[in-house]
Amino acid sequence: MKISNSRRFSLALLLSLTCFGVGNVHAQQVLRVSAIPDEAPTELQRKFKPLGEYLEKKLGMKVEFTPVTDYAASVEGLTKGKLDMVWFGGFTFVQAKIRSKDQVIPLVQREEDEKFKSVFITTNPSINKLEDLKGKTFSFGSESSTSGHLMPRSFLLNAKVNPDTDMKRIAFSGAHDATVAAVAGGKVDAGALNISVWEKLVSQNKVDVKQVRVFYTTPGYFDYNWTVRSDMPAELRKKISDAFLSLDSNNPKDKEILDLQRTLRFIPTKADNYKAIEVAAQQAGLLK
CATH class of the missing domain: 3.40.190.10 (Periplasmic binding protein-like II)
Structure with missing residues (x-):
């Protein structure tokens, strides 16, 4: 059976589109x-x-x-x-x-992310304001965290406290709940984390508020979002x-x-x- 040139072209086009579609369907279906x-x-x-x-x-x-x-x-x-x-x-x-x-x-x-906030926490009774962190040990969250590093650092700098030169030692816990654990466990004098995680841990009784307390809450700022390419x-x-x-x-x-x-x-x-x-x-x- 002979296949006309137009029929052959149609079959080739269909095959190419099918092969192309397999990849696209896989990419778009997940x-x-x-x-x-x-x-x-x-x-x-x-x-x-x-x-x-x-x-x-x-x-x-x-x-x-x-x-x-x-x-x-x-x-x-x-x-x-x-x-x-x-x-x-x-x-x-x-x-x-x-x-x-x-x-x-x-x-x-x-x-809430229109006016998100960070909290500074401590177990040390001598720490009551940002300036009291001079000479103390301190933990941020991840280095790339907005509420666990960037904005807390920004508010510290505004208070004339340079974490790199004015504090005894700074650490990065990697996560907000880990910062709370570091402060509660006495590994550092104080730390900063996002207010949402703090409130969740408090509501779940996973932190002893008689031991660990908030001594400073930042003003609001834009934070989390869902982003696509x-x-x-x-x-x-x-x-x-x-x-x-x-x-x-x-x-x-x-x-x-x-x-x-x-x-x-x-x-x-x-x-x-x-x-x-x-x-x-x-x-x-x-x-x-």
């Missing part, structure tokens, strides 16, 4: 998600599981959560195309924005945004998800919201 490791990996997995299941239903595609070893890995994963969406802090978003040359887009944030199809970006924005705390199933994310609702966000974070990072010499 949403690869991660988050900065600001808490223990088991806690991050626990928090994301109901949200991941919800997104799968809303998007009609598989959602895979992949934990990363450190903050830098979350930035690398998104900017190198290994991840599609990441829960960033304000500083890690700025790092991803700069490293990718503006090829990332913040979609949504929790309502700019080459994600606009239709998928909208579906993801709509899914987050439609979560309703009056719906019991949605409330479970929102409670785990420690918020009442998600709201839209934009890159311009994080310009102050970028300026603070530049002033602190943390942008490389």
Whole structure:
């Protein structure tokens, strides 16, 4: 049986499109998600599981959560195309924005992230204000943490306290809950972490507030958001945004998800919201 030239061309085109489609379908049928490791990996997995299941239903595609070893890995994963969406802090978003040359887009944030705060904690009765930290030992969270390092450092500098020269020793615990453990265990005189994790640990009786106390709470600043790569199809970006924005705390199933994310609702966000974070990072010499 002879195949005409036009028929042969049609078959070749169909084959090429099919082969191309296999790769694309695989890429688009799995949403690869991660988050900065600001808490223990088991806690991050626990928090994301109901949200991941919800997104799968809303998007009609598989959602895979992949934990990363450190903050830098979350930035690398998104900017190198290994991840599609990441829960960033304000500083890690700025790092991803700069490293990718503006090829990332913040979609949504929790309502609380418009005016997020850090707390400074201690067990030392002689520490009652930021200036009292001179000559003391101190722990930040991760070096790339907004609420555990960048903004606490910024407020320290504003108070004329240079952590690198005025303190006896500084350390980086790697995560907010680890900072609390370091302070409570007497490894350092004081530390800084995000207020959300602090309040969660207090509510779960995982910290003795008679021993560990907050002595300074920062003013509010923009922080966490869910960010995607700019080459994600606009239709998928909208579906993801709509899914987050439609979560309703009056719906019991949605409330479970929102409670785990420690918020009442998600709201839209934009890159311009994080310009102050970028300026603070530049002033602190943390942008490389």
